[in-house]
Amino acid sequence: MDVSEIIIPGDTPGTEWRLPVLRFTGRDPKAPKTYIQAALHAGELPGTALLHFLCERLRQAESEGKIAGDITIVPQANPIGAAQSHFGELQGRFDLGSRTNFNRDFPLISIADRAELIENIDDYPAIDRLKRQLLHMALGADLVLDLHCDDESLQYAYIDEAFWPEAADLAAALDMKAVLLSDGESSAFEEAVGFAWKYQIPGERRSRLPGKLSVTVELRGKRDVDPVLAKKDADGLWHFLGARGIVSGAMATAAAFSGPAVPLDNVEIIRAPEGGAVLFHRSIGERIAAGDLLATIVTRPGQPGGSIDLHSPQDGLILTRTSDRLVRRRGDLMKIACDNPSKASRKAGTLEN
Template sequence: MEHSQIIIGGDTAGIEWRIPVFRFKGNDATAPSVHIQAALHANELPGTALLHFLLERLRKAEDDGAIRGDITIIPQANPIGLAQAHFGEMEGRFDLNTRTNFNRDFPLVALGERETLLEDIDRRSAVDRLKRTLLHTALGADLVLDLHCDDESLQYAYIDTAFWPEAADLAAALDMEAVFLSDGESTAFEEAVGHAFKRKGGETLSTVPGRLSVTVELRGKRDVYPDMAKRDAAGLWRFLAGRGVVADPAHAAETYAGPAVPLDNIEMVRAPEPGTVLFHRDIGETVKAGDLLATLITRPGAPDGTLAVTAGHDGLIATRSSARYARRGDDLMKIACHEATGRNRKPGTLED
């Protein structure tokens, strides 16, 4: 195993950021190569815990000669966000300087333009250098996994339709309860990688066999437990074994049985008015159109001071907000539905 660091100089004197990188050299040039990173949103830590335990297993596999494909692991990809705190709370999702999401505004380049990402990089801001360096590193691999988590959430993934259903093996290995089929139209890390994979030259490819770029949502922010992380690490190991990245004769392929729905089928349940949130339904429950999801206490103490929030469609509650006070328009839930929930969704991601 090679342990190195990516060093990002700060935008003010005396500061630099260090990103640990672990690399394993494969013994089979025909095996797929893999890039896995976690905590690009620095306060989303289930993936960091998973990779800690996966690295233990990979080190043993290296000793046993079982690493077939090249593997790059970045367990904590965003030290800039990790250092941001505001009144005692880590602010790991947005860069406090530009107010930009750390998982947005990745450059969109074709695969053959990979090296342009590093041109004049020293003249760019630290956050831009971070994004370009991570993207450049990932584009050297065949399979790219970006590990995130939601708020209160089931295990699910965002997967571009260009990689589906080939990526069903990942969904099965990680026991995902839902897959959101994305359109590849945002500038998030996973979709910037997919953009490059689909543009090798000439027309955009509708399928890219042998390639993968995916955002894995490892349940919720508070789901950071040793047994859970070890179980997820074992699932990711099964995926790597199935793809031939590591040698494991005990691996048995599994079938994904959960729903795979396009983003147009995701109902974003939002607060129509501000108020205290009383949830009646939890993640993992199936609901019917009209079912009561939450009550908002909009005017505490008043006889007419509550407002019911109901489901617009049948479906599976995939995520729920952990906040118990909502501003008008705040997201309360995501429901994976059996039909399109609206025709006015903008291309790209569901949330900022």
């Protein structure tokens, strides 16, 4: 295993960020190349724990000559966000300087322009240098996994329709409970990777990308940083790499993916109509029917009519739930994967900021 660091100078004198990169060299130049990163939202650590245990297996495999395709791993992809604390609370989702989500505004380019990502890179602020370095590394691979987590959540993934159903093997290996299918046209990291591949010829969009994969994996919730879960997920990813011919000696034992795979339009986001204390009646993993009571918002405690009941707009599977119990007006409470499109109006692209 080769360990190096990308140094990202800060935007003020005397500061810099260090981005560790772990590389395993494959023995077969024709085998697929893999790029995996975790903690792009710096406080989302289940993926970092997974990669810690996966690297143990990869080091052993490397010593035995069992790695066929090059593997690049960035276990802590956002040192800038990891250093942002406000009154003792980590602020790893948004850059405090630009107020931009660390997983938005990645450059949308053709793969033919990959080299331009790091040309004159010192002309950019630190957050953009970080994004350009990450995207440049990812576009050197065939399989790209961006490991995230949600708040309170099942295991699920965002996958561009261009990679489905071929990516069902990853969903099965990681025991995902659902897959959310997107059109791949946002500026999030995994969609920027897919964009570069789809527009290999500028202006001409490819609808299928055989042999490629770019996916955002949601590894349960923020508090699910656990050695047992991390080792289980590392085993699943190891078997996926084996099934794709990237490592040898991994037995593919995962059952076929059987969860729902629904378009983003079929995701109901339950939001708080007013601020207050939220009392949940249903939890993640439960299948609910239209009209079921999901939550009560206590808006004026102790007063007549001081609460609001929220009901399910349609049948579905509860994927996520907020861990906050004091919620703001229009705050997200739940995501529900459904068979039919939501009637709620929302912007195209990603579900949340």
